[in-house]
Amino acid sequence: MKRLLNMLTLVAAASAASLSHAAPSVELKVTGVIRPAACTPILAADGVVDYGSISAGALRHGQTTALPARQIALTVSCNAAAKIALTVIDNRASSRVAGITDSIQAGNAYNFGLGAMAGKKVGGYVLSFQDGATADGRSVTSIVSTDNGSNWNAGSGYIQHQGQYFSFTGNGTQPVAQKVLSTLITVNPVLNKAEELPLDQDVPLDGSATIEVKYL
Template sequence: MHPTARTLAIVLALGLATSAFCASTVDIQVTGTLVPSACTPVLSVSTLHFGTVSSADLHPERPTALIEHAPTLTVQCGTPTLYGLRLVDNRAGSAYGPGVEGRLGMGRTAADEQIGAYHLDVDPERSTIDGRRVFLSLGDRTGNLWGTSTAQPMALPTSGSLLGLVDRAGVDTGAVAVQVAQLGIRAHGLIAPARGLTLTDAVPLDGHVTVELVYL
């Protein structure tokens, strides 16, 4: 039995047992949606290689920008499907800098120092949904509350929020159903100031992130 189904079965069994001992009752409504087909996200590259950077090229007092990448994220669904996108940072806690939405970690030095950070932004100018222009909207983790859709680039969120794909600007009703999304990604990163890094040996950049598609 699926864990979710097992939890529901226990809750319902407890409710029935309780009703046998008291007159008061409570109704529980169970809702959900079965989607007709799954969606598959595919990135055009498997690795984002930011190159080799000499410690002599790092600024001592401020972050040093890395080369940028421009891969494409394709989401293919069997039929038009409503969903949101977000990231799971598998190196959580290692991102350098303030808590900006979408900030991803690059690992730590041997001295446990944060190496740097990177973002994966969706660029509407390089993106389409079912051949149409795309706008972006940021929603909460439930997909019930959404911000106003915009043509400005937006980072794929890491806080549990959802990035929705919209076909119009200036609306706050959330994502629309999409069958094929072609999303241009801007991958940009930085290395922390050299003054705060112990660089006696070569330090590998160790980022790892999962793109999560959430059905709405």
């Protein structure tokens, strides 16, 4: 019995010692993650504007040949309303033919290359935004910035391949925040002069441009 009492006394003392060293405070934590909006650009038809088979006989000596304009739908979908801009990069810049888009009243700043074949440059094309764009179903118009979005002006519709941000507005002055932007891009290609192309073989049109989303 005496041994049992001694053991109980030791246990009680140990418990008291433990309680005397217990922390006098407890931490409350507030956690979470602020995530920026994420937007994804999607082009119809997998981004391909296909002109199919073009007869070499349709090309002219001493003159460039403009192909019919075609349109492709661009949709930018965001997981939350966001103000965004678009930039467009010419992936075939080395194949630009100086002055080839002058015939459609678009200077070299708007001239995208159509690739090259056997050392010969195929031609160029111009991109432009069509009227009728919408942001979350509301009508918007294009605007352009030359200082990375600090200031905005009414857009001409034509898309430059460097130095400009393109966005859309409902009030004419500032980009609008939206979850879904829908617009049409018009493509106007111009083929090089017949004598500048290796027409004894297939000559592919190889235009390529990257559309990037910038968050404002």
